[in-house]
Amino acid sequence: MQHQKFITDKVVIDVGCGTGVLSIFCARAGARRVYAVDASLIANQAKQVVEDNNLSDKVIVLHGRIEVCYSCFLDVEIEETVDVIISEWMGYMLVYESMLESVIFARDKWLKPGGLILPSHASLYMAPVTNSERYHQSIDFWHNVYGIKMSALIPFAKLTAFEEPSVETIKGENVLTWPSLVTEVDCYTVRVQELKTITAKYEFSSMLQAPLHGFAFWFDVEFNGPELPVLNYYYNQLTSGSLSQDQHPHSSGHLRKRPKSEEAVILSTAPEDAPTHWQQTLVYMFDPIQLEEGQIVEGSVTISQREEHSRFLNIRLEFNSGGRSFEKVSVLR
């Protein structure tokens, strides 16, 4: 609704429309025509919802796939170009089971030059976290169970609790310092291949003396208007991977490089903001590391789709601090 002026009288495509809620918002914002597309059977319900809200003349619900599929032939036919693409494509940790590939496909096939994509940008962040409560509940419990020493179960408890990433809601106070940008997605220019593997270095300086239990990942998305700020040279170099964060002249990794548009609306899933169904994604270490105030924690993270199971995400975390280093590979599934 804040971008109503860019939507009134325009043709819109809603990629993965689900119940049709965003398509109806666009129709209410004055869109001339909205193509609401979903490959799932929810499209039938969306069609009914559109009818029940007397918008069948504006919202065309299509049950089918955005991408061309040469084996199922279920791709939708849209015989015009569109002014606006809207989509709620984000998954856990931004990219888990994300529909961004469909957005890219729709963009390259139907979006007019100069058209609008909402959201327009997405940023994935990470930060070191402390979470003693979680650690005590999962691990320390076993030291004494009704007077029985059960420490033998701790390795097993650690595997159960911390081997794989977990989607949970933490609080702002669990976060030990400012987050680091893992990747930023420009929906106008991103290519499918860039999403297969995301690698970033990180460097944190703990603001507190506290046990480090692991790292949290979260994202925000921006809904910028069509006049995009020119991305600066270093930002482009950084995200294209030709310049490492170490080489970046303003490199701290902690602040976003791209100035925000004044028109931007931001949806944040950060621990300090209101909880969302995306929560945060946590990669815990098997053992906490006591951090001093100001202690540097650095390393890298690589997030990649598993080839044999493209919906699974591999998360490889390299860690160095205070002479300790390790690598942890876990799978969000």
Next chain:
Amino acid sequence: MQHQKFITDKVVIDVGCGTGVLSIFCARAGARRVYAVDASLIANQAKQVVEDNNLSDKVIVLHGRIEVCYSCFLDVEIEETVDVIISEWMGYMLVYESMLESVIFARDKWLKPGGLILPSHASLYMAPVTNSERYHQSIDFWHNVYGIKMSALIPFAKLTAFEEPSVETIKGENVLTWPSLVTEVDCYTVRVQELKTITAKYEFSSMLQAPLHGFAFWFDVEFNGPELPVLNYYYNQLTSGSLSQDQHPHSSGHLRKRPKSEEAVILSTAPEDAPTHWQQTLVYMFDPIQLEEGQIVEGSVTISQREEHSRFLNIRLEFNSGGRSFEKVSVLR
């Protein structure tokens, strides 16, 4: 510990020992020897726990199956009879993924005549419940979503929320009247075949005027001493199925027929008692039925293991009240 006098100097088998906690309790209660048996790899941890608590001379951890298995030959060898069987065999709704069959096998193979089984008896109950909060959250939400009429999604929301049984914790105030006994298990006499299908009639008189949203199931188990009360004739007839509740001379279905032993210790998972990890199992109806105070709700329930998937439970519920009747089949999986 309350039955310590029956355990001191005795030989015990712990069926499905898990971490070994019950075996260690028995050793501390003075058992001469405890066979702690588990088919899962947790047996390795249990062995270490026993060592760490200096009980290796009393507790013998065996990794293997209680039942004879002619294909895997992983059944355990215990070369003596035992005085006591202990087991934490209960699953959700008592019988879901229960290990009672292993207890029966162990009883018939190793328990001395006059030996003790703990728990000795189990009772499964059901009661009608009202839960408007749950219904509103799952269903009424869709009437108006940010000003959009989304009632078309209600059939889908009902399927998602109420098609299958759910394991959740309700409160005593959700329960509309006294529970009805679905089945009672006497661990000394129960046979495997009796567990395959459990059928019971029920009849409730609502104590409140309230919407009926479904039925809750829960259980308790009793730890009776070895001197069992003689079960009365009608109770035996009732549970063996040769006499329906309608024919029962004192039939209300609401009160247990078997007098409790004075020595009984009871573990209850009822909504009015402290929550446990078993919670309660709820079978919701797709639509609430407004009950008047004193209105009779009657019908029957059949709980059966699915042949193709023996860990799944089929729950068939027949319902009659105020001229309305229906049947609902759902699967706890």
